Amino acid sequence: MRLAALLLLALAAGCSPKPKVLRVCADPNNLPFSDARGEGFENKLAELVADELGMTVEYTWWAQRRGYVRNTLKEGQCDVWPGVATQVEMLATTQPYYRSTYVFLTRADRHLQLASLDDPQLRTLRIGVQMIGDDSSNTPPTHALARRGIVQNVRGYMLYGDYAQPNPPAEIVRAVDRGDVDVAVVWGPLAGYFAARAEHLLTLTPVTPWLDGPQWPMVFDISMGVRKDDLELRDRIDEALVRRAADVQALLKAYGVPAVAAPAV
Known part of the structure; x- marks a missing residue:
């Protein structure tokens, strides 16, 4: 047994x-x-x-x-x-x-105090936006700026980026830190993480309006x-x-x- x-x-x-x-x-x-x-x-x-x-x-x-x-x-x-x-x-x-939001990302030493997509400063500042590819599937801020005729002073940073480099989507945050652009409109979690690791103090401000027209939300x-x-x-x-x-x-x-x-x- x-x-x-x-x-x-x-x-x-x-x-x-x-x-x-x-x-x-x-x-x-x-x-x-x-x-x-x-x-x-x-x-x-x-x-x-x-x-x-x-x-x-x-x-x-x-x-x-x-x-x-x-x-x-x-x-x-x-x-x-x-x-x-x-x-x-x-x-x-x-x-x-x-729940998070797209943010305006700027260097604190610029004192730009941006909050709204309707801020007249956006017509003259160098703006970085996250881009996916063709116009029909780009990020909401890209469409929102284009809807306002803000196109010529906008520089796109590919969401996919150069995959041979570490964390390619972070390039748009680095561009603000270096001063390549005056402001970037960036998905909040990406902006918050890399802003804390930037050389300069960066400011994050939630984008308003949170819904730009019926189809372009800034909050998800x-x-x-x-x-x-x-x-x-x-x-x-x-x-x-x-x-x-x-x-x-x-x-x-x-x-x-x-x-x-x-x-x-």
Whole structure:
């Protein structure tokens, strides 16, 4: 009997399930969001959620270029994208874990005090904007400035950038720091993180109006996204985010993410 019991224990140990894995889609060169060393806040968020769910993190690394979702989540290479716009059409998304805004980024020693897209200074200042590519899919501030006829004094910095360099989207922040442009209109989390590492003191001011016309918001809710048919995982992540809400907010604050309240409608 004793020998049989020992054999059963040995078999049970040999057949024990492997630790559950949270398979995360992430860019290996995209701070402050993620990088291959796990230093981005989306890396930390994934680890926090996985810990809450009793899972370990496994990454599928893929540069966030066009076709990112198609080549990662939809190919079954990974199961969750930690930083995606809430209710984006192609995915099922959690409740938002933060809300942030585009900001005017300037050097403090310039004392420009910009806040509105309607500020007349924008017609003469050198302005940096984040660009994606063709005009139909560029960032909201780019469209908002063009709608006002502010084009000739605008310089584009590619959101994708030179991937051979570290954290290519950060070039627009470096341009403000160097004085290549007078002001840049930058997505808040990127601006906040790299402004803290700039040579000069930089000022971040939320862009107003928060909604420029019916289709160009400056404020976005951000969630974790999964495949549309993976609602069970989405709901489990939602519950983990609620339970660890204080830790999530502390993480965002540590990375300089500018948080904003829900816009007044």
